[in-house]
Amino acid sequence: MTQAIVVEGLRKKFGQREVLHGLDFAVEPGTVFGVIGPNGAGKTTTMRCLLDIIRPSAGSISVLGEDPRRAGTELRRRIGYLPGELHLENRTTGRRVLEHFAAISGPVDQRHVNDLADRLELDLDRQTRKLSKGNKQKLGLLQAFMHKPELLILDEPTSGLDPLVQQVFHAMVREAVDGGATVFLSSHVLSEVQQAADAVAILRDGDIVTVSTVEALRTAAVRQLRFNSTGTEAHDVGALLARVPGVANVAVRELPADGHAAGTVEATATLSGHIQPLIQELARLNLTDLVLEEPDLEEAVLKLYSGGDAPSNAPHSLGASKQPEGAHRA
Amino acid sequence: MPRPLPLFTKALTDSWRSTLAWALGLTAAIMLYLPLYPSIGGSSQMQQMIDALPPGMTKALNYDQIATGPGYTQATLFGLIGFLLMSMAAVGWGAAAVGGDEESGLLELTLAHSVTRVQVVLERALAILVRTAILAALVFVLVLVLNGPAQLGIDVGHLFGAVLLFAALALLSGTAALFAGALTGRKVYGVAVGAAVAVLGYVFNAVGRQSTNVEWLLNLSPYHWAYGNSPVANGADWGAVTGLLCISAALIALGALALQRRDVGV
Structure with missing residues (x-):
């Protein structure tokens, strides 16, 4: 079986600024692959490249065995995508948003939509502008999952969700994987990913620091x-x-x-x-x-992050912490 | 089940409020202007007043022809207030279609679904075309209804041609806005370019008509291409109709090409 995603030497430049410096990774089908990194590390850019929303400056991408640049609409029908910054129209309802995307990327089983909405406790008939951030995020998840895609690309899927809904989300991911789907998700917080992901790539400043299993990270932590x-x-x-x-x-x-x-x-x-x-x-x-204690994976990962940019941060944080101390003593 | 032209139907249905608002505006303008013709345009008093105005001004406003019903309709409705309203509507739609959609972050998710970028541009351009046609049809019907009561004496065939040019001229501004929006991903550039096409066209016509020295400006004015021979009075210049529609089609194609070739949402 071919790999769900293969990325080789992926580079992306915006003008003079290169934000991805040659990424290499592969995602096995039927697994959950998490990408973790601080904001600005290149997670969103990588995901947008997979969907042909932006085009790589160099390198090759294969998604479900096809080149997203050439594959066209049939490939994207097989993908469910949740953007990192989800924007929804104001003067509409969740149901109409979903109906529109179903008309494009369908067919969609309406019972499946209703079932997911029930589980997420999302009222589809509310005006989207009245939805809270968490409820908008639920709608975003719903449009990604509703056509039962082979590949889910989810940018910060749990952002804005309360813990109970996060559990529902994790269950949805497990069910998708049990059904043979592959999930590629990102987060800036490891604890959100560790529960769901089989493998984790850590991205920093446009480079993959390490690709590892959560188990291995746990051992290293x-x-x-x-x-x-x-x-x-x-x-x-x-x-x-x-x-x-x-x-x-x-x-x-x-x-x-x-x-x-x-x-x-x-x-x-x-x-x-x-x-x-x-x-x-x-x-x-x-x-x-x-x-x-439970190993602090957050700490483990932060150590990896801080590898490169410690010198530039150090004087700043030093100055900031010293001053109040001095004031206190005086 | 996949429906045909999902983006087109959505664009059309989503904008019914704005279409209705522009329709009401055009209706109000027609109802205010045209019934006044017997007491203003056709009266000898008015003619004396216009004769007293500086000739440059009457030419700029196309008021040199308002003594006749078709001339009055041409100058006031098609040449001024209707042109203004219709251009604003088309530019607004054109700028929002791709540039505005991208700027608000909506386009990214649409493109992640099973559509091509060319399809996005074409279906949304078609929605602009249909909305423009709806407004033009409304204008045609209203003028026709008032033709008798307001003693305008407009030939129906000429009116049809004039309405066609009226729509094609607005469509040109709209597609220019669409193109600039698709090229840059910014609504404001779309509005700027679309408005520039409409305003410069109007200004070049107004200035070009002043003297033979600046007559060449008329060649650069889509407004003049459309209205140079007073279509309400004399019938449409079919070359102008074809020319305007061809440029619009080219702008749509260029917009599709531009969007096809670049990164979205950055």
Whole structure:
């Protein structure tokens, strides 16, 4: 089976400014592929290139086995698209918007539309100008999903949706994938993507920093560790932790006797990598409390982002943080 | 099920309010101007007043011919107020069709669906053509209705030709606006270019008629191509009808080509 999307050496220049510097990635059919990056990284530009809304300056694109530049209308009938900035006409209703797009990209099963609208709790007969941002976004999702496309290209799909509706959206994505569709979605927040995506590309300043699975990101990410134990000297607890690969920032102290069992030691550390070696070491201790936090993928990704532009930001943030401190002291 | 010409039907139905508003404006203008002909244009007093005006001014306003019913209709309705209203309508529609749609961010999503860009331009141009035709037909009927009561004495065939030129002239401004909008993606450029075609055409005609030294300006004036021989009085110049429609068709084709070749929404 051919890949759903293949992008090779994709470059895009607007005038003199190059915003995509040669992207390479491929999306396997029947998977969810997430692109994460801060605003301005090139996510929207990449998606618009896939839909032939803008044209690459260099490189090749294949979408569902076809070149979007040449394939024409039949290809776009097989794609559902949610733009990053969704604009809707004012003097119309959701139903009429959907009917229009159905007339272009149909056929559309009306029961499917009604079903999706029910699940998203969207009133299709309201005037679009009276819809909240979240409700407009639901309408945008509906027009992307309604003709059951083979490929969904969704730019910041969860933006403006409250958590409950996000769950509905994730269910819709899963159902689409179960039905054989491929989903290509973007976000500037990893936590929104990690739930849905099989693979994640991290985009920064028009370059792909890494393509990885959410699982691999999770392994690479740093977790916070904190535990209390009794019966072991603080010094020995520290030594034990130091033996575990991936453990860093170890801090150990003996807790004061009041409120705790005598000789309670509290330890904090960070862990990156696998947890099994840590658990094996901790099993030697007499633990009274243990917290191993959910890995902060956000942190992991932010580290990747900040790789390039740290020097330019540093003086600015330094100056900003110093001033109030000084004022406070005076 | 896919319907035929979805963009055309949408453009037409979405703009019924504006079409109705322009129709009301044209109706009001016709109802105000034409019934006054017996007391203004046809009266000898008025003729004396016009004779007293500087000849340059009467020529610029086409008032040199308002002593006859067809001349009066030509000068006041087709040459001035009707021309103004119809051009504004067509320019507004033309500028909104692609440039305005792109600027408001709507075009991106439309193009992501199963349409071609050429289809977008052509269907929307067709919607402008139909709306212009509706307004022109209304003008034709209203003038015909008033022809007897207002003692205008207009030949029906000549009126038909004049209305055709009236529509073709407005369509030219509208398609110029469409083209500029499709080329730039900005509504304001569409309005500017469309309005320039209408206004410069009018000004070149007004100035060109002043003396033989500046007569060459008339050749650059679509307004003069259409109205130079007073079609309400003398019948249409069919070459002008064809010429105007051909330029409009060319502008539509160029608009489609321009949109086809560029990035949208950047």
